[in-house]
Amino acid sequence: MEPTETLEPAKAGKSEILKQAKAYVTQLLEEKLPPQLVYHSLKHTVTVVKEARNLGEDAGLEAADQEALLLAAWFHDTGYIEVNDGHEYRSMAIAEQWLRQQGYPEPRIKVVTDTIRCTHRDEPSENELQQLLQDADMSGMGREDFFANAELLRAEWETTLGKTYSNVEWAESQLDFLLSAKFHTREAKARYGEQFKANLKEQRDLLKKTEKKKKKKEEKATGTFAEPKRGIETMFRTMYSNHMKLSDMADKKANMMISLNAVLLSVIITYLGAKAGTKSGVLSPTIVNNPVLTIPIGLLLATALGSVVTAILCAQPDVTSFKWLKKSPQIATNRRVNLLFFGNFSKLTLDDFHAGMNQIMGEKEALYTNMVTDIYYLGDVLTRKYRLLRISYTIFMVGLILTSLSFGIALLYKM
Structure with a gap:
């Protein structure tokens, strides 16, 4: 008869203790709950109590157990007023202290606190009361307001x-949650099962839509190789045109230096051999009679020779080449191979060239890979051309300055 005597106070004070618990928890959460807890609010607690009552009635709980379940539901999130992680254990302490002050029977206090404990993610549920409270606490995933609460x-x-979560990250985390979560009692499965399946399906669809929207946004901002935009084609066309113009400019400047210095060399050589006789040997009498002039003339000759040689090297046709495996089955996608340049494809057999070009025409990535490689090596050739051209112009400029200075010194010396 002792269990019956133990339960009598709970039965007798059922309505009153629950009424007092509601008033106490409501005031506690309204006054002390941090305002940033917009989900674990008083509204959430009231909802869990409501769902716990429904599940308890569906399960046909006795009055004492129904009372313990509802008391646990009222107190299960009160620990949030002090801590976030591990608030369940603080909720147990708050419930125990308050129930003891109300003179609630000790064995029933333990039932209530043990039921609260099971709401922690790492605590297993060992009896029906604990499973019912877990299902009531997680009932949101089987209700129509799931997405609003999320x-x-x-x-x-x-x-x-x-x-912080992006829309895709949040949708993925919610889908993972729904896939890993489950209801423990048959009452919860019967009450929330259909809506839970509907929420799971809608979450999958939402994730697909969110990912698709994100992909479109990224493609709009940056474009992709899968669907090339007109801007990419314009970029390549402009780069090819600029490289061709720069190459043509370099060749014209080199030809100008070649012509100028060739004329200069001809004049110098002609002057040095002019009026050469038996007495003066192979040199002009002017040089023989004025040996100091050999310095400016020698400098001018060296200037013209150095400038024309570097200009010729600049204008000289240059074919970039490198070693690569002809047996590679992925010739078209090899970044070290450029099938658009004769210096590379002329080393292939006709069959290999056909296979590579077919691969380029059939795969956008292969096409862009070869175009980028082609532009890179065009730039490499241009770098060499302009380096030699700069050297040619520098030699010519410095040589003229030194020649003029030495000629001036020679005139002062003669005077």
């Missing part, structure tokens, strides 16, 4: 935990 939870985590 946004509240997202906002709460971002403010309290400092986490």
Whole structure:
């Protein structure tokens, strides 16, 4: 008869203790609950109590167990007023202290606190009461307001935990949650099962739509190789045109230096051999009679020779080449091979060239790979051309300055 005597106070005070618990928890959460907890609010607690009552009635619980279940539901999130992680254990302490002050029987206090404990993610449920409270606490995933509450939870985590989620990341986390979660009791499965399946399906669809929207946004911002935009084609066309113009300019400047210095060399050589006789040997009498002039003339000769040689090297046709495996089955996608340049494809057999070109025409990535490689080596040739051209112009400029200075010194010496 002792269990019956133990239960009598709970039965007798059932309505009153629950009424007092509601008033106490409501005031406690309204006054002390942090405002950033927009999901784990008083509204959430009231909802869990309501769902726990429905599940308890569906399960046909006795009055004492129904009372313990509802008391646990009222107190299960009160620990949030002090801590976030591990708030369940603080909720147990708050419930135990308050129930003891109300003179609630000790054995029933333990039932209530043990039921609260099971709401922690790492605590297993060992009896029906604990499973019913777990299902009531997680009933949101089987209700129509699941997605609205999920946004509240997202906002709460971002403010309290400092986490930020993109739409795709949040949709993925919610889908993972639904796939890993489950209801423990048959009452919860019967009450929430259909809506849970509908929410799971809608979450999958939402994730697909979110990912598709993100992909379109990225493609709009940057474009992709899968669907090339007109801007990419214009970029390649402009780069090819600029490289051709720069190459043509370099060749014209080199030809100008070649012509100028060739004339200069001809004049110098002609002057040095002019009026050469038996007495003066192979040199002009002017040089023989004025040996000091050999310095400026020698400098001018060296200037013209150095400038014309570097200009010729600049204008000389240059074919970039490198070693690569002809047996490679992926010739067209090899970044070291450029099938658009004769210096490379002339080393292939006709069959290999056909195979590579067919691969380029059939794969956009291979096409862009070869175009980028072609532009790179065009730039490499241009770098060499302009380096030699700069050297040619520098030699010519410095040589003329030194020649003029030495000629001036020679005139002063003669005077």
